[in-house]
Amino acid sequence: MIRVIRSIGQMKDLSLRIKKAGKTIGFVPTMGYLHDGHISLVSMARQACDIVVVSIFVNPKQFGPGEDLKKYPRDFSRDKKLLMKAKADIIFYPAVKEMYPDGYRTNVYVSDLSGKLCGASRPGHFNGVTTIVAKLFNIVKPDTAYFGQKDFQQQVIIKKMARDLNMGVKISALPTIRERDGLAMSSRNAYLSKVERKNAPVIYRSLKFANQLIKSGVKSSTAIRSAITKLIKSKPGFKIDYIAVSDPETLEDKKTINGRTLVAVAVYLGKTRLIDNIVVR
């Protein structure tokens, strides 16, 4: 039986007992509405750790004004079934008031990294992410926490935070899981209309094309950006938020492509914001 815990105090006590028994905790923080990307993280935690904790919390702090906090998809009973099937042990499922009681005032932020890429379009977003992840780490006390590479910038920032603040949590970033047609799995894919869904795979196709161009010797990031833009714009309904050609660690823009390179894309397809990326070696 999977255990559902809603109180911070109970979760902390349970984690302490698990640690005192000498067992390891693998942790997958999520906002729920789980897909195979999340489940792949749970499976990895299941293989590597004694106890698997999954949190489900739609974190208001990481949504900006006018973003999709209210309509963000939620379905706890479906999530619970998926997590039982994936053999998770504990679901930590706190209310917003439990995590952010009245008078809440503390923030964790990672400078430089948080203002680039998605951080430029979504000011405050990553501060919301690092704050909630710091809280969750303190509550759940994981040995290893699992994140998806689809949110590439997120895992870079969380690794930095964990190292800088000496949290003693290992951050494991796992490959993006995709639909058969290449679209990166995301809870936000549920927003797409039938036509949008049909056109969405062009995002990943454009990344694969960029990969080919780089492998064939293209060194100019401007050329790469143009090629991606052109391919995505060949389909209707897209607005490009950014196309970044960057260092995968510092997230600094690269003008000339050399060494490991992150190619990351954020687009609006209708009203839905979608992101994807590849790292070219």
Next chain:
Amino acid sequence: MIRVIRSIGQMKDLSLRIKKAGKTIGFVPTMGYLHDGHISLVSMARQACDIVVVSIFVNPKQFGPGEDLKKYPRDFSRDKKLLMKAKADIIFYPAVKEMYPDGYRTNVYVSDLSGKLCGASRPGHFNGVTTIVAKLFNIVKPDTAYFGQKDFQQQVIIKKMARDLNMGVKISALPTIRERDGLAMSSRNAYLSKVERKNAPVIYRSLKFANQLIKSGVKSSTAIRSAITKLIKSKPGFKIDYIAVSDPETLEDKKTINGRTLVAVAVYLGKTRLIDNIVVR
């Protein structure tokens, strides 16, 4: 024998071993150049906990440009002797590069509270404090951490941080220790000239006078501030930074005095910044 540890990794391992053995850790974070105020915190930790850890780290992040980081007094061998006498078990004494390696980027801050009182005169100061304390808590893993009430705002902010981020560390704030003539003990008292040192006790005298006024029915914070200013200015060499009459929890200014009230003073005596406070019940 007292143990001196300079590496974060070693301190973390040792703390983990102590916790696994079921022992409690009492922690006193300091910037060294210890005085009886620090020692009273160590004594309390000694009484309440199995293992007492004291950190000595002059934290550059909490000093502003033009402040006294470089000349801040340091004397490790003297501190070590005092801590042996006080029966501390472990001194954690890391280098600056160990705590803030190249590329360090993460900050912890408590909004609202950090901008008031000392935070208004020392922008960034409390962000430096909360960041280093968050790191130290993660490294040392204390059950209880001890702070002095002389730095009243500091302990308010650290309590808030520990609660907000679910750190699981109890914060114990202990009364200010004073010289015989009433001057609050502070490592910065070492900066005072003979004449300044002779005049310094007027700070605490002015706070005691404020206490009397409030007890005798004065309700106007303006009247209290005037009385304190007048008394302090009766001695030469003082420049008042602020006099606050505030709520001891929110640190909000009180116009009319009612309930528990914090009266806090920051002055420059020559070039030395001194602070002191009382809470009137």
